[in-house]
Amino acid sequence: MGTHALAQTSPLPSWHDGPARKAIIDFVRATTSPHNPKFVPVHERIATFDQDGTLWVEHPIYSQVMYCLDRVPAVVKAKPELANVEPFKTVLSGNHEAIAHLSMDDLLKIAAATLTGMPVETFRAEAMKWIAQARDSRWKRPYTELTYEPMQEVLKYLRANGYKTYIVTGGGQDFVRVYSERVYGIPPEQVVGTAGGVKYAYDANGKPFLTKEPKLLLNDNDAGKPEGIHMMIGRRPRVAFGNSTGDQQMLEYTAAGDGARLAMLVLHDDATREYAYGPAQGLPDTKVGAFTQALYDEAKKNGWTVISMKNDWKRIFAFEH
């Protein structure tokens, strides 16, 4: 659909009328109207989106963590000596409760073993294959179908109005780049994520290749988000969407710029259609996507708009249509 056609239809059809939908539409209209004092030139129209919990389901476990766990048998097959070494032994046991209690250190060891040490093309092929085959345990669908339809509409609406849309994720940059173009219409070069180093070398035939290394270059969470945005984009965003404390600094940095800025937070408050978690609604926090009371208070104080999945979204997923 072209810009003109989209402008003619009512934008954001999966959103209920309400303050969240209105905040988005008012912002876009003001910043794209040449005579409006809030007008933003096209080249400054940068919009950044957290992924997990903001664009797609993150509960009960990040899909990239599932990828890493699913890769462990292949890693152990290649290096049998790992079979009796923790945390690989626990993962191979299939004991769900023990796996759920792995520490962050254990998860980092699993990430290093499953995400690094291979050529970038090998990683890409493996991740693509997994993304096509893996299924979420609740909806029995590929993870890539669990994107939020209202957020897909925001991405398209912003792009139709000259905004360049970026994913800025704590997830692995190389992992998200595998499917971002197909799933979100966001090309690899507009994905900023947690990034490890790669090393250039030549194979036996003199052909160059890049190997993924277990060296962290950017931890794209918390303060790492604005730092990564500076490195990878080099402009302060006009728009930022997030859903947890890991997005707080990205929203602060976005909102602190001059002129019109839009900062929004997705609140998971719909246990029926998706999940409800986070102390901001009196529910226990989870390991992932901490929407704390402090974040809620900061949002209110700073005028960031909180999106209620329950009240603002007519439908959550495209397959509900």
Add this chain to the structure above:
Amino acid sequence: MGTHALAQTSPLPSWHDGPARKAIIDFVRATTSPHNPKFVPVHERIATFDQDGTLWVEHPIYSQVMYCLDRVPAVVKAKPELANVEPFKTVLSGNHEAIAHLSMDDLLKIAAATLTGMPVETFRAEAMKWIAQARDSRWKRPYTELTYEPMQEVLKYLRANGYKTYIVTGGGQDFVRVYSERVYGIPPEQVVGTAGGVKYAYDANGKPFLTKEPKLLLNDNDAGKPEGIHMMIGRRPRVAFGNSTGDQQMLEYTAAGDGARLAMLVLHDDATREYAYGPAQGLPDTKVGAFTQALYDEAKKNGWTVISMKNDWKRIFAFEH
């Protein structure tokens, strides 16, 4: 000029007919013709360009090194104790010969002192001011007028044919981003360069800001170029232009991909209109832009096209018109 209008006129008017111009035009026509076996989908049309010596003059000294030297008095004014410390003492002496003999270690100390330790906005404002005022010693013009008109035509020609153009420079990413959009039509987010870390913090009023730190994240030279391309772009380029050994790996990596690829090297062989340097033409090498005999031999062996500034370019600069 729109895509259609450009397609109607003869492309690359500042180029003489010859193998270099033909290589570019043949590549673009083949990769943009849907029924050609070399066709490349629009989203894969990535073109990367070294800057110094490829898009603008690098001789006798990189303009960013001039920037750093010019900033030393201000740095010493803020920290007077540096006045008697090397290498700052030598720079302040104004002794051109001694300055020309500063070691790489000295230059790195000067770079750290002049490019880091300030908010990113302060750096940007200072660099913008310098870029507007500084003049090249030979042409008495701003450095930004010393871009090569034939290469500006290549950038526009590629963009008119759906290629996304990137600068991939050993120079400072933040420095080049200050002027890349105005000078080359390349936005900051399409500049990959040597990059230092930034640190997120809050000022006394609680407003967040980013400070440039003396921590190297990416040395975007040699193998660092394909490594940086993977991190910042995430796709292998279809097109790469360079002019020195620092670009060798970027050209190798580009050319090693499947399907149509274009790898080209600018040879500085025009002492009258610009400069002639590098042993590939029997002239002594310089500190900068080493087009070595080995690079020349590799170009010939791999079928990379060498651009002779003397024979392939009708004019070097736009102001010659």
